[in-house]
Amino acid sequence: MEQVESIGVEELEKMASRMYGALVKAVVDVRLGRVVVDAELHYDEEQYLLETGSAQSDLWGVNLYPDSYGEEDFIEFDSMINIRPAQGNNSRDVEDEDARESIRRIVGKVVHA
Numbered sequence: 001m002e003q004v005e006s007i008g009v010e011e012l013e014k015m016a017s018r019m020y021g022a023l024v025k026a027v028v029d030v031r032l033g034r035v036v037v038d039a040e041l042h043y044d045e046e047q048y049l050l051e052t053g054s055a056q057s058d059l060w061g062v063n064l065y066p067d068s069y070g071e072e073d074f075i076e077f078d079s080m081i082n083i084r085p086a087q088g089n090n091s092r093d094v095e096d097e098d099a100r101e102s103i104r105r106i107v108g109k110v111v112h113a
Contacts, residue, residue, distance in 0.1 A: 001039035001048060009113055012037070012066040023063040027081070030102040031058040035110045042079040057087060060094050060103055064111070075107055 015024045015038045026037045027045035032054060036045040042061035049059055061079025068074045077094035089095050094103065 001036060001045060003034060003036045003048070003052075004110055007037065007111055009066050009069045009111065012064060012069075012111065016066055022067065023065050023076070025061070025079075026064050026107070027059055027061050027079075028103045028106050029054045029058050030060060030099055030106065031055065033106050033109070035106060037064070042081045046081050057084075060099060062094070062103060062107070064107070069111070069113065075104060077103070 012024050016022055019038070019040065024037050025039055025042050025045065026035055027042055027049060028035050029049055034049060034054065036048055039045045046059050046061065050056065059081065060077070061081040063076040063078060065074055065076065077100060078092050080092060082089055082092050082094055094100050
């Protein structure tokens with residue numbers, strides 16, 4: 001697991017092949033613009049960010065599909081850590097479009113070809 005400020009698609013592909021084959025789990029802090037990748041569980045990445053200054057309400061779990069880089073389905077907004085009824089998010093999906101857009105923007109700055 002690592003916090004990344006910049007990562008290439010090739011490195012994501014290597015991570016995916018070591019873990020799940022097609023995807024890399026990531027957690028994004030939409031307030032601080034931080035991204036953690038390459039853990040077996042979103043929970044582990046979430047805990048790392050919480051221990052290093054992030055707030056729970058700002059963290060969203062996603063899956064990155066390196067083979068779909070540049071396409072709409074590169075980011076899958078699906079994680080157990082996203083279930084937060086108190087924040088109005090009642091499913092594993094990131095339901096708030098503003099949060100989705102922030103995630104897309106942050107991941108777009110961090111991940112490159």
